[in-house]
Amino acid sequence: MNRTEQELRQEILALIERNARLEVEKIAERLGTPPADVARLIEEMEADRTILGYHTLINEEKPDEARVRAVIEVAVRPERDGGFDRVAHRICRFPEVRTVYLVSGQSDLRIEVSGATMREVAGFVASKLAPIDGVRSTVTHFLLKKYKEAGVFLDEEEDYERLKIVP
Amino acid sequence: MFFWMKKKTMSASRSSPDRIARHIAALPRSGIRDFFDLVSAMEDVVSLGIGEPDFVTPWHIREATIYALDRGHTSYTSNLGLLSLRRAVCEYVAGDFGVQYSPENECIITVGVSEALDVILRALLNPGDEVVYHEPCYVSYAPGIRMTHGVPVAVSTRESDGFALDPAALARAITPRTKALLVNFPNNPTGANLSQEAKQAIAGLAIENDLVVITDEIYSELTYGARSPSLAALPGMKDRTVFLHGFSKAYAMTGYRIGYACGPPDLIEAMMKVHQYTMLCASRLAQEAAVEALRNGRREMEKMRTEYRQRRNVIVRRLNEMGLPCVPPEGAFYVFPRVRETGLSSHEFAMRLLAEKQVAVVPGTAFGACGEGYIRCSYATALDEIEVAMDRLRDFLAGL
Numbered sequence: 001m002n003r004t005e006q007e008l009r010q011e012i013l014a015l016i017e018r019n020a021r022l023e024v025e026k027i028a029e030r031l032g033t034p035p036a037d038v039a040r041l042i043e044e045m046e047a048d049r050t051i052l053g054y055h056t057l058i059n060e061e062k063p064d065e066a067r068v069r070a071v072i073e074v075a076v077r078p079e080r081d082g083g084f085d086r087v088a089h090r091i092c093r094f095p096e097v098r099t100v101y102l103v104s105g106q107s108d109l110r111i112e113v114s115g116a117t118m119r120e121v122a123g124f125v126a127s128k129l130a131p132i133d134g135v136r137s138t139v140t141h142f143l144l145k146k147y148k149e150a151g152v153f154l155d156e157e158e159d160y161e162r163l164k165i166v167p
Numbered sequence: 168m169f170f171w172m173k174k175k176t177m178s179a180s181r182s183s184p185d186r187i188a189r190h191i192a193a194l195p196r197s198g199i200r201d202f203f204d205l206v207s208a209m210e211d212v213v214s215l216g217i218g219e220p221d222f223v224t225p226w227h228i229r230e231a232t233i234y235a236l237d238r239g240h241t242s243y244t245s246n247l248g249l250l251s252l253r254r255a256v257c258e259y260v261a262g263d264f265g266v267q268y269s270p271e272n273e274c275i276i277t278v279g280v281s282e283a284l285d286v287i288l289r290a291l292l293n294p295g296d297e298v299v300y301h302e303p304c305y306v307s308y309a310p311g312i313r314m315t316h317g318v319p320v321a322v323s324t325r326e327s328d329g330f331a332l333d334p335a336a337l338a339r340a341i342t343p344r345t346k347a348l349l350v351n352f353p354n355n356p357t358g359a360n361l362s363q364e365a366k367q368a369i370a371g372l373a374i375e376n377d378l379v380v381i382t383d384e385i386y387s388e389l390t391y392g393a394r395s396p397s398l399a400a401l402p403g404m405k406d407r408t409v410f411l412h413g414f415s416k417a418y419a420m421t422g423y424r425i426g427y428a429c430g431p432p433d434l435i436e437a438m439m440k441v442h443q444y445t446m447l448c449a450s451r452l453a454q455e456a457a458v459e460a461l462r463n464g465r466r467e468m469e470k471m472r473t474e475y476r477q478r479r480n481v482i483v484r485r486l487n488e489m490g491l492p493c494v495p496p497e498g499a500f501y502v503f504p505r506v507r508e509t510g511l512s513s514h515e516f517a518m519r520l521l522a523e524k525q526v527a528v529v530p531g532t533a534f535g536a537c538g539e540g541y542i543r544c545s546y547a548t549a550l551d552e553i554e555v556a557m558d559r560l561r562d563f564l565a566g567l
């Protein structure tokens with residue numbers, strides 16, 4: 001069966017979304033496609049900004065990697081031209097801010113902030129975020145434990161007795 | 168009374184040759200039993216010997232099972248199975264296989280394809296009736312026929328035909344005593360599939376010789392190219408075909424033990440009698456889970472299939488590269504490479520590979536004598552394990 005380029009693209013994306021370091025040769029072997037085609041498709045997807053970057057999922061439970069993360073709901077006063085965009089862009093510029101979404105519901109923006117300590121994050125909210133013109137209020141939720149991130153279940157499931165040979 | 172009991176016990180004592188029914192005593196021990204014991208005792212084995220999905224059942228299906236339990240749905244169901252499940256099955260079979268069955272009297276829910284196969288054989292066979300099937304095949308076929316007092320007649324499939332069933336060879340095996348054909352494509356252990364032409368030729372033979380066709384299509388979702396129509400869907404076949412299918416492979420539900428048969432009302436009615444008096448009904452929890460699988464399971468199933476296809480591509484390429492030629496499997500999750508050129512028998516090959524490199528594969532002979540010279544590798548195993556197994560296999564070959 002000949003897969004269309006669109007199908008190949010989706011399969012490549014699914015693979016590198018799970019493991020961005022998977023080599024082109026391995027992807028090609030799995031897809032049964034020449035490596036050159038895989039390399040070209042990836043380049044095309046980088047160029048057209050289908051692929052925006054490659055992330056590493058760090059286990060922040062490791063003491064050396066410990067970071068404090070908070071999800072903050074931000075209520076914003078929309079503006080006559082541009083709605084929430086100006087305020088959102090301003091918030092995006094802070095390096096402490098990892099993600100910014102406009103969401104439906106009670107608050108308007110849902111942002112994720114990371115810092116070395118709780119005090120640092122609290123300080124950011126009080127002195128940088130809340131005073132921005134147009135921000136009406138903030139609600140900060142510090143993350144206590146992560147169970148799943150980027151599709152990865154962080155608590156390993158236990159092994160159970162399974163057969164090693166099944167006819 | 169006591170005297171009688173004592174005598175009876177004595178006459179059937181351990182040393183007595185009559186203690187076990189003759190047709191059961193005559194069954195061969197499964198060809199891989201001792202091999203299995205060996206593997207189970209070993210640590211650090213990479214197993215390509217597992218004929219069941221490594222995936223855990225998709226969560227939405229497990230969750231539906233828990234929900235059924237929460238609501239206390241723990242009763243028996245009708246013998247045929249939940250009507251809601253039979254409806255979902257018939258709708259699915261109509262949509263995906265193009266055969267219309269009535270949920271009222273043309274569909275029965277069973278404890279896996281395993282039970283469905285046993286029940287249809289019991290319903291069909293008079294002692295001495297012949298059932299023609301093909302080897303290499305799933306290990307239960309010949310014993311299943313023997314246990315129901317039938318006579319198994321094997322037709323070999325060959326590598327040169329891509330392990331497809333050759334209609335001419337099939338025709339030669341048919342005699343006046345032949346009652347049924349038993350076919351399984353995509354095939355365990357070869358991964359072979361049948362073209363539409365081959366199926367048409369087989370259907371022609373069945374009609375000409377007035378045979379019942381039992382088609383075990385348990386791997387049909389796991390087809391990696393175009394899928395040819397089911398034998399049941401060919402003209403003139405619906406009334407003589409029993410279509411066996413289940414949830415074990417496509418939905419990774421082996422431990423649920425749930426499957427079904429669709430066929431003409433007289434055969435389903437006869438199967439229902441056997442099923443009713445032996446099994447009563449399939450597990451209700453499994454039936455409710457199966458409804459969920461059919462209603463909402465397609466996406467997860469397709470994801471698993473994509474992953475199997477990727478693994479197949481990797482394993483086929485590696486095997487061919489290291490000089491173990493194999494027919495690219497069109498379905499299921501097995502590949503059946505030829506090891507004859509190593510000079511080892513299938514059994515020796517598997518034993519030495521296990522002892523020297525801790526990789527488990529199943530000797531081809533477990534699936535019939537004509538499997539000599541081949542091994543079965545399952546790719547229902549994570550890709551990184553497959554890669555390790557392939558490296559070890561390559562080293563093993565280099566050391567021979």
Ligand SMILES: Cc1ncc(COP(=O)(O)O)c(C=O)c1O
Nearest residue numbers: 167279280281305355413415426
């Ligand atoms: C060809 C074939 N038929 C039937 C079965 C048994 O299926 P079930 O789990 O539905 O009883 C298997 C399992 O390996 C199989 O390979």
